[in-house]
Amino acid sequence: MIQLEHISKTFPTADGEVQALRDVSITIGDGDIYGIVGMSGAGKSTLVRCINLLERPTEGRVLIDGLIETENGEPVDLCQLHSAQLRQARRSISMIFQQFNLLMQRTCLSNICFPMEIAGVPKAQARKRAQELLEIVGLPDKAGAYPAQLSGGQKQRVAIARALASNPKILLCDEATSALDPTTTRSILRLVQDINKRLGITVVVITHEMAVVEEICTHVTILDHGRVMETGTVEEVFSNPKTEAGRRLVFPEGAVIERLPAVRVVRVVFNGGSSYEPLIASLAIDCQVKVNILGADTKNINGQAFGSMLLGLPEDPAEAAKAMTYLRNQPNVTVEEVQDYHA
Numbered sequence: 001m002i003q004l005e006h007i008s009k010t011f012p013t014a015d016g017e018v019q020a021l022r023d024v025s026i027t028i029g030d031g032d033i034y035g036i037v038g039m040s041g042a043g044k045s046t047l048v049r050c051i052n053l054l055e056r057p058t059e060g061r062v063l064i065d066g067l068i069e070t071e072n073g074e075p076v077d078l079c080q081l082h083s084a085q086l087r088q089a090r091r092s093i094s095m096i097f098q099q100f101n102l103l104m105q106r107t108c109l110s111n112i113c114f115p116m117e118i119a120g121v122p123k124a125q126a127r128k129r130a131q132e133l134l135e136i137v138g139l140p141d142k143a144g145a146y147p148a149q150l151s152g153g154q155k156q157r158v159a160i161a162r163a164l165a166s167n168p169k170i171l172l173c174d175e176a177t178s179a180l181d182p183t184t185t186r187s188i189l190r191l192v193q194d195i196n197k198r199l200g201i202t203v204v205v206i207t208h209e210m211a212v213v214e215e216i217c218t219h220v221t222i223l224d225h226g227r228v229m230e231t232g233t234v235e236e237v238f239s240n241p242k243t244e245a246g247r248r249l250v251f252p253e254g255a256v257i258e259r260l261p262a263v264r265v266v267r268v269v270f271n272g273g274s275s276y277e278p279l280i281a282s283l284a285i286d287c288q289v290k291v292n293i294l295g296a297d298t299k300n301i302n303g304q305a306f307g308s309m310l311l312g313l314p315e316d317p318a319e320a321a322k323a324m325t326y327l328r329n330q331p332n333v334t335v336e337e338v339q340d341y342h343a
């Protein structure tokens with residue numbers, strides 16, 4: 001478990017102090033895929049860098065258990081560790097970045113071997129493990145290729161393989177898909193999800209893209225001006241954002257339209273089908289059922305719809321059931337009912 005307790009971070013600058021984080025407390029459970037979202041400058045990078053002490057908090061504690069042996073089995077505060085202990089703890093925390101940060105002069109295999117070289121793993125053993133990792137990330141035939149010969153998605157796969165080389169317990173992803181197109185983003189997110197499940201690695205994702213959170217995260221924290229605005233499961237926060245900052249992120253277009261009485265609310269996630277407008281229109285035409293668009297964060301990319309919509313179904317149970325059946329039979333959409341929706 002990762003417990004960030006009352007974390008504040010102040011940067012001294014020539015123009016005075018910048019307070020990047022203000023009394024942030026969050027708990028990330030083992031095996032979670034935890035999203036930290038917020039607008040630019042909200043403090044996301046600073047917060048995630050506090051988890052491995054790339055940034056040292058000005059105040060607060062970074063408690064993580066299972067990284068180094070302690071007498072009483074209590075989680076250690078990373079801020080209190082000596083440098084040798086901190087180096088040891090950091091071996092269990094890997095990070096991937098938007099710009100991949102691969103060494104361009106080295107082959108893929110050699111990039112993946114790099115952290116193992118530093119840790120003193122014998123060369124033959126490191127190369128064997130690196131080849132296994134290339135297989136895990138789906139690039140078994142790229143051992144001898146140089147980063148310049150790879151696509152963005154492939155570079156990120158190599159970076160993920162390198163991050164796994166130290167057998168981490170925690171993987172920090174700093175805008176890891178922001179430089180990638182939607183299809184590649186999806187495939188990288190699937191890989192991260194697969195790694196989380198198969199290897200039991202706790203994943204912390206920072207992103208400004210809510211679609212990324214919707215796609216893979218179990219829990220989410222919304223940061224604004226260095227403060228925690230909302231925190232909870234993705235379902236809780238996304239179905240009913242309680243703060244202005246939360247609403248701005250979840251419904252960036254402020255898409256709250258005419259309200260019809262609604263008893264059941266469903267979230268429709270568009271997975272790249274043709275477009276979303278015809279779906280709502282054909283629901284009205286084919287089923288004679290009017291749904292209420294409570295919120296939407298959809299994007300049309302090359303004529304394909306991505307993102308999600310919250311729909312209020314009609315009060316009449318028969319009509320609501322008809323709409324549900326219709327929606328569930330559509331290709332390229334996922335439909336789930338939202339429990340306890342409060343407008």
Ligand SMILES: Nc1ncnc2c1ncn2[C@@H]1O[C@H](COP(=O)(O)OP(=O)(O)OP(=O)(O)O)[C@@H](O)[C@H]1O
Pocket residue numbers: 011012013018019020038039040041042043044045046047208
């Ligand atoms: N090393 C630094 N020195 C001074 N100020 C900094 C430093 N690092 C971050 N800041 C400031 O702290 C605040 C939070 O920055 P941070 O990079 O954590 O935000 P972010 O949410 O990750 O933003 P983005 O999405 O644009 O990367 C910003 O006001 C930023 O200018």
